[in-house]
Amino acid sequence: MNSWTVVAYWLYKILTFSNGNQINNFDYIESTTLKNTLPVSGTLPVTKRIPRVYCANFCIQRKQCQMFFHENVGMHCLLYDSLIWNETPTKVSNGFRAYRLLNDGRAKCRNNDVWNRDGNICFRQYNSSSMITSGEAKNRCNALQSDLLIIDTIQKKMFFENYYRGTNSLPALVGLSDKSFEGIWIWDNGVLFNYFHWGLFGVEFNGVDITRPGVFCLNADCGWIGVYKDIFMVWDNCCSKTSHWICAYSP
Known part of the structure; x- marks a missing residue:
């Protein structure tokens, strides 16, 4: 592991085990229509060199977070506290993929809700x-x-x-x-x-x-x-x- 990955890993471990409980059993899905795009504003950068599953866990730890954006090459992780609607301003940002949380370890919404x-x-x-x-x-x-x-x-x-x-x-x-x-x-x-x-x-x-x-x-x-x-x-x-x-x- 390089230094960025080590820092990210231990920060992730501290967050997920801070209360003695690891968060698991959550689901997320890729929003394919948002491929290579980011919201113009409102994203919260976490750090570089984070695998996607760690980025998902950072989103889970932040109560307001509903979506996260991850870029595979540099493994950039961005959190987003809302959902992307039809009229949400976006910009081109090559390499990023958007993921929407479906639940946070509890029961999830019914299809299309x-x-x-x-x-x-x-x-x-x-x-x-x-x-x-x-x-x-x-x-x-x-x-x-x-x-x-x-x-x-x-x-x-x-x-x-x-x-x-x-x-x-x-x-x-x-x-x-x-x-x-x-x-x-x-x-x-x-x-x-x-x-x-x-x-x-x-x-x-x-x-x-x-x-x-x-x-x-x-x-x-x-x-x-x-x-x-x-x-x-x-x-x-x-x-x-x-x-x-x-x-x-x-x-």
Whole structure:
């Protein structure tokens, strides 16, 4: 081993055995569409001369890390705390391969569902060709051992903002309402809505919806999320009719 490999090896051993437990049984998969590319910003370099499996373990050790990039010739290792969406700016970087974590030693998301690792949820947006009620959307989530999406932390809010901006997804129903007490917005898990997470222009609960995407109604008691006029926001919309909703569950 040369000096770089020795340093990397012992750093890896210290990290993986620091609590007396070696992390194993995790999975990752190569994102072949990202061959020879890197994100323009946001990657964290680890060091040179690290085999790919060590790079994967560095990603596992960093709670926020969801992807890592590895270059075989120089064995460069870069960590990335998000996922690469359709609109994520990338640059050409020959020799790099991108790998997405599928789990971190626990159960993993179902096929085609998206993992927000730091938020500990898997999710998928569903669309219907016909209108259904919020109750029906909730039942469809329940049938998949899921619930309507809850965004009760700043991490989840930031993650879904990146998701929406990066995928151009349609506005969707989430697990938020003021059905029990008019004007008091509560997530379906009983947590009060936190206005601070969304900022000054990120919320519009006005009891009637004619300016936001969706179906007009005079009794708008259900929460929707989406990008409107370049602002990722939450607003009140109909509970009676929806064709887009997001189901989520813990892996």
